[in-house]
Amino acid sequence: MDFSAFLNYLTLPLLWEGLRTAMIIAVVAFAAALPFSLGMAMMRMSDFRILRLLPIPYIWVMRGTPILLQLLFWYNVLPLFGLNLSAFWTAILGLMLNEIAFMSEIIRGGLQSIKKTQRDAASALGLTSWQIMHRVVMPQAMRSIAPAMANEGMVIVKHTSLASVITVQELTLSSEQVVSTNFQYVEVFLAAGVLYLAATTLIALAQNYLERHLDLERRGHAIAVAAQAGRGRGGEPVPGAPREGDGVEAEAPALQKFLGPARASAGEGEEPAAAGSRRPYVVINKVSKSFHGTRVLRDVSFNILPGEVVFLIGPSGSGKTTLLRTINRLETVDDGEITVGGQFVGYQSSPSGTVPVRDAARSRARVGVGMVFQHFNLFDHMTVIENVIEAPVRVHGANRAQARTDARELLAWAGLAEYENHYPHQLSGGQQQRIAIIRAVATRPKLLLFDEPTSALDPELVNEVLDLMRRLAESGMTMVVVSHEIVFARHWADKVVFMEDGEIVQAGSPDAVFNAPDNPRTKNFVHLIEQRSEGQSKTAET
Known part of the structure; x- marks a missing residue:
């Protein structure tokens, strides 16, 4: 292998432009699929049978057929219905529709991993269905959803290479064009592989950051260490915490201000009725x-x-x-x-x-x-x-x-x-x-x-x-x-x-x-x- 040629191709503007196109397709398709995936996951968890069953045929077809076949299908069929999308937008649409099926099942699995008792507790406090999902269920479900969604992010980046079959000028097609002129297969494709690896590594780093942020054991350990030093989060003294040497409990609040009127038949200062x-x-x-x-x-x-x-x-x-x-x-x-x-x-x-x-x-x-x-x-x-x-x-x-x-x-x-x-x-x-x-x-x-x-x-x-x-x-x-x-x-x-x-x-x-x-x-x-x-x-x- 010619190492100098490899380094030259690694910095070749044509390959970097192909990577840029691939990343735009991946990011837009992933972001566009996300809200539809959440909606489909919610449908699959609905109490209404018809809503639960409605997405199943779609998920079955999208997960059971090759993405390459799906891209070719949309590229050739959409114009028959008057939708003359460019190859670039057809690639985004095809990848988005494919990912909705996979991502919705990932989200559904994460949401179902949260015990119903958490929803009951939130509902008993008066939180609405939206607040329960936004404040209670989703933050906890993210601990199981995040790794799988990061994997899907890597998959969609790699799947952009299949867009070359509908002539999208992404990284793989750019590499093939370079090889067709110099026949240096190893150097060119190795350079393309390194660029793909760099892109997926960024996703892996984002996944690692998110997992660390969601790690309650780690956050709890930091708080415990701070507590041992008598300090609260961020180095602040814990408000209301007893200080060493005080020797007395913190004074109890006027509890009655937190309670509703317990004895409705008695007025302020009156004795309860018989x-x-x-x-x-x-x-x-x-x-x-x-x-x-x-x-x-x-x-x-x-x-x-x-x-x-x-x-x-x-x-x-x-x-x-x-x-x-x-x-x-x-x-x-x-x-x-x-x-x-x-x-x-x-x-x-x-x-x-x-x-x-x-x-x-x-x-x-x-x-x-x-x-x-x-x-x-x-x-x-x-x-x-x-x-x-x-x-x-x-x-x-x-x-x-x-x-x-x-x-x-x-x-x-x-x-x-x-x-x-x-x-x-x-x-x-x-x-x-x-x-x-x-x-x-x-x-x-x-x-x-x-x-x-x-x-x-x-x-x-x-x-x-x-x-x-x-x-x-x-x-x-x-x-x-x-x-x-x-x-x-x-x-x-x-x-x-x-x-x-x-x-x-x-x-x-x-x-x-x-x-x-x-x-x-x-x-x-x-x-x-x-x-x-x-x-x-x-x-x-x-």
């Missing part, structure tokens, strides 16, 4: 729900007074969580209706009864219903303080600076001030659940729903979560709790509802349900739960 004269705050009237033909709720009816703490207990599969999710309309009801503060959540009245509204998230936020999930469901890509301020800023229009100030007050109240810049994966289960409670409280709810908030925790972490719930109960927050924490329920519940097979078997005060149950099924279940609690206590002592 229970019999108070209007119910939550009304559940003959609610029924089925999944795939299986009835999980059967004509469930009961009321919750303002400021009451209601515990839902019962065996697994009894419908407790489903009932909880129907209250804030994470699940629809088949029959019956539920009102919170006299308003429907995610429904509106019609001549034929109540019908679901499209913007259920906004309805949920307007009424003021917050929810805490069993498995925390914090947004993994956001820091603690970003988790807390997301809904106040995005849903309720709060000033970002004020929202951060409020969030720091709540974190100090929960004894978590020093963790504001940590990511969820850096925290214990108990800390994550307390952050989840704080995130719900930051929206200033009037009603809080708890779905087995301690069942995913180690026994030694349960008390710190229950302590936060106790303080909320003391503040007068209306709460509905799915849990088997009988000790907590005995002291802080106003009402206990025992469910089995989707029905209410018994409802009453904690004393009536736990100490003198009037139903054998209730008595047997309470006995089993108490035995389990005693066993856990003995294990913890050991």
